[in-house]
Amino acid sequence: MTYSIQQLAQLANVSPRTLRYYDQIGLLPAQRNPTNGYREYSAAAVDRLQLIRYFQAFDFSLAQIQALMGQSPAEQTAVLAAQRTKLQAKRDHLTTLLNTLDRTLAARNGGPQMTDSEKFAAFKHQALADNEQQFGDEARQRYGQDAVTASQQKFAALSATDYQAMQETEAALITQLKAVTVSQDLSSPAAQEVYRLHRQWLCFTWNNYTPERHRGLAQLYLADERFAWYYNQRVGLPNATETLAAIIQRYAR
Template identity: 45%
Template sequence: MEYTINKLAQLSGVSTRTLRYYDEIDLLKPARVNSSGYRIYGQSEVDRLQQILFYRSLDMKLDTIKGVLANKEFNFETALKQHYQELIKKREQIDQLLLTVEKTLSYQKGEIRMSDTEKFAAFKNEKLAENEEKYGHEIREKYGKETIEASNKKWNNMSEADFKAMTQTEEELFTALKELVSTNDLDSATAKTVYEKHKEWLSYTWPSYSAEVHRGLADMYAADERFAAYYNERGGKNSAELLCQAIKQYAV
């Protein structure tokens, strides 16, 4: 079956403007353009659009989706299975949040007791799942399964007070990092504060501290654009590089 751009928009819920944009960036080209100048989409384009929307539901950027679909090793069935597993993870996270909301409502009514740890369990599990998805494979290869599992356990058992303290420490880290960006002086007290605050922040989840492992983490930050983007976005340009340099200079 074939569809005009208007019919495909109605079918998929994607606007005609978006479909035209997908055509412009070569993400979803029509099968053909008829004699009247209308874009015509066939079954393969419909399937490709469904795949694009699956990836969009996982918050994947368009240029990344384009790269994935252009890969010669791309397999539609394998991709569907991966989507299925990701959606299962999302459902589990939502179920945990719903359970926390239900328990909190009962707690507010005085019907049940609820520990401070339980109040934050769903949020911590959500963050843990996010980190596992982004970095799980790399950090296990670098630090070993046992170390990471111990770190995850410590994270899950973190008290409300420690969670707040860790968040405050991270804020103080970025305050110092912004100042270091402005001075670019690695021999300054500010640079040492950056290192110390990062070390303190790690202490909330690391089973034990190791200067060697800390330096290795700095190398990982430097090599992975996802880490760099996180620090540069919050601390300013070159924040990630300066953080890595401060760690290497003071983690001895």
């Protein structure tokens, strides 16, 4: 079936002006009716517009969408699959949060009381969802799907005691890292403690820790500005991530 610009705009819930702009920039080229010169859109164009709308829903910029539309079908499918994984994680988190909230409200109104582990289940799911959103793609590329899944399962299975210990370990890590970031003494006991605490923190979720993987993570910290922002923001110093990476490279042997 061939659509006019008005028909396709109505079908896709976009404006004709948007479709004309997409045609002008080559994002969604239109055919021309040989009789009147009006824009027309084939079934292939409909499929292409659906893909564009998906990428828009996933908050890709127009420049990113143009680049994605130039990739192979297999590469586009991989991007869609990755977005589905993120959506599923978000859905699961919201379901867990809603269920936990319902049980909390019931308990506060005299209903069955929750265990300590159940009280914190939603927050663990939130951490998983946030991590998936920010770093899921990179983690799979570096470590593989099986390793990522195993790490997520280990984190989700943490007891209330272990979950609290993980939070305390990270808090201690940030305190020590701030001191070393200020002193820049990588041979100090504080620097060695930073390494020990970071390794301990990783092992709450890593099933197969190795120094090599730890050093690889340090490289990722330096290469990805999102990791850099996290540690710099937590410590409150602009070179905290760089300091942490240097400590890992020095002691992870």
